[in-house]
Amino acid sequence: MSLRTRPVLLAGTLAAALVLAACGSDGDDGGGGGDGETAGGAITVWTMESLPDRFAAQQQMAANFTEATGVEVELVGIEEAQAPQLIQSNALSGDLPDVMASFPLALVHQMGGLDMVDTETTQAVIETLGEDTFDPAALELTSDGENQLSVPSDGWSQILVYRTDLFEEAGLEPPTTYEALETAARTLTTGDQFGITIATDASDVFTQQSFEALALGNGCQLVEGDEITIDSPACQETFRLYQALGSEYSPSGTQSVDSTRASYFAGQSAMVMWSTYILDELAGLRDDALPTCDECAGDDAWLAENSGVVTTITGPDGESAGSYGEIASFVAINGDNPAGAQAFIEYMMSDAYVDWLAMAPEGKTPMRTGDGENDTAFADAWAGLEAGVDRRAPLSEFYDEEVLGVLTSVGETIDRWALKEGQGELLGSFTAELPLATAVADMTGGGLSAEEAAGQVAEAAQQMLPEQ
CATH class of the missing domain: 3.40.190.10 (Periplasmic binding protein-like II)
Structure with missing residues (x-):
């Protein structure tokens, strides 16, 4: 799925x-x-x-x-x-x-x-x-x-899937921090390969999900109490990182649910942010979403066996970061x-x-x-x-205990914008109208700076705050 x-x-x-x-x-x-x-x-x-x-x-x-x-x-x-x-x-x-x-x-x-x-x-x-x-x-x-x-x-959890073989060859650390993620994306972007493929579709909540997953890792929140904080310094750092990933190290053009998966499956990108729903497809168990990398030709499960999974990517301000799910x-x-x-x-x-x-x-x-x-x-x-x-x-045929642990810890580690602040109605409106996805698309397309994108999203969210 x-x-x-x-x-x-x-x-x-x-x-x-x-x-x-x-x-x-x-x-x-x-x-x-x-x-x-x-x-x-x-x-x-x-x-x-x-x-x-x-x-x-x-x-x-x-x-x-x-x-x-x-x-x-x-x-x-x-x-x-x-x-x-x-x-x-x-x-x-x-x-x-x-x-x-x-x-x-x-x-x-x-x-x-x-x-x-x-x-x-x-x-x-x-x-x-x-x-x-x-x-x-x-x-x-x-x-x-x-x-x-x-x-x-x-x-389910939002996860970052990465090529363990390419990371090992390049001597890279697993992408568990903002710094390690950006370093890996830069290093693995070569003439015939991108470091990452990440969502930039303005009309797709998948873009918001991908951004929120990174944001939570840096302590970036949409709202705290009744104050919109999506333009805070922590959030601006997430916008800056997302801009770099989406415009410099990811395939050009609009990237969607299907295109991000296809790029990683074809071996064109070294990392992809998706949900745990990708795991059976990554293992070659679904014909309409098979891995197509060169190495996969003789082994549908090759990509699964050479992929690692990260749930939380911690930023410089993310001392107690949660994971998106x-x-x-x-x-x-x-x-x-x-x-x-x-x-x-x-x-x-x-x-x-x-x-x-x-x-x-x-x-x-x-x-x-x-x-x-x-x-x-x-x-x-x-x-x-x-x-x-x-x-x-069984997924245990393809993945080790660390990856399987991602699945079993969903309820324990999940975090989400707005809900614990009692602002679920705000999140519903924010998700329906997708101002964040729109801003991300403009930002990664060169139309907005990271600071401008953060300000634009904050202004839109402010209009959606329920009257107190």
């Missing part, structure tokens, strides 16, 4: 639509009815896991749920890029689903800030399944104060069948949970680790799952 992306959307328009829908909802009381015998009726579920193989797997899970509970499920696959517009249009028409599956943090918090989320049903699910069976960090990141906004299901959730929406929604989410997080994780274990670290009787039941089951699409194999 490639990183899923979202388009530019005026957050104010989405907010107006969501407020209208919230005011007109018949399900404001929410909660109750996790028992399939009392749920009944039918529910609609939107899922962002819309790739054909994963959608088919979810159809089977939904059919099994219906057989077990009697609740009919209309499953609708949506692209992450479509989500904001679909929420906007369906909110205006009063036709939102009962459950949203695999929804990202920023969108969850934006909907939560606009009273779209059925927090009573969500809390009932958590209590039924057992709060202590979930990763505490995941619960914190999916809550707003005392309100639990969603049920965290799985997570995403947590996907099941979200109960204020609707007509909260009992059915609760029953479905509970089923997906218990009976069907291992099947859910098995769709893409390289990008689905479990946020519910145990089942109440065994504290590590789901974590243990996940560790034995096979990854891949056209071929399947």
Whole structure:
């Protein structure tokens, strides 16, 4: 699976639509009815896991749920890029689903800030399944104060993948610091090779994700309290580094999710910033995203065996740096069948949970680790799952314990802008409108200096701050 992306959307328009829908909802009381015998009726579920193989797997899970509970499920696959517009249009028409599956943090918090989320049903699910069976960090990141906004299901980390063979030949240190990263990018940019390939697409949240991953490593935050800090000295240093990487040591032109992966897979770039979803593709387990480097011709797994992984790249101001990651959730929406929604989410997080994780274990670290009787039941089951699409194999066949440790530590190490500051609604708007990606594209294209880009983004973010 490639990183899923979202388009530019005026957050104010989405907010107006969501407020209208919230005011007109018949399900404001929410909660109750996790028992399939009392749920009944039918529910609609939107899922962002819309790739054909994963959608088919979810159809089977939904059919099994219906057989077990009697609740009919209309499953609708949506692209992450479509989500904001679909929420906007369906909110205006009063036709939102009962459950949203695999929804990202920023969108969850934006909907939560606009009273779209059925927090009573969500809390009932958590209590039924057992709060202590979930990763505490995941619960914190999916809550707003005392309100639990969603049920965290799985997570992935943003990682820097690098060619260990090229680093060793050049006598380079692993790219774990700003200095080591920039030195490696400069050294490995030669006549027929780039030091790195990094996102510069103005319309792609992947660009923001890549920047935020570097920013967190230098202690750069979007907001602190109610003060926008994206133009702070620490953040300006991240802009400076990103400008150098994107304009001097990365392929020219707009770099996207697909082009960055293709460049690294072809051996044209020595480093790439991506998500853990790349790991099965890097191992040659997916035909539509195979490594194509010269050395890969006789061994699809060659690139995986000659790649290392870094999660946090520490800058000069990053004393207690965290790593960027995403947590996907099941979200109960204020609707007509909260009992059915609760029953479905509970089923997906218990009976069907291992099947859910098995769709893409390289990008689905479990946020519910145990089942109440065994504290590590789901974590243990996940560790034995096979990854891949056209071929399947355990990731342990290709990666050492250090790389696998990246996957298992998602919940422990994840950090995100704005959420711990109680500014999830700001992050939702910021992610929808993508002022950072726009500024990065202009900066790496030569239109803005690092300082100008930081100032432009800060001004845009300031306009999005919710009124206190």
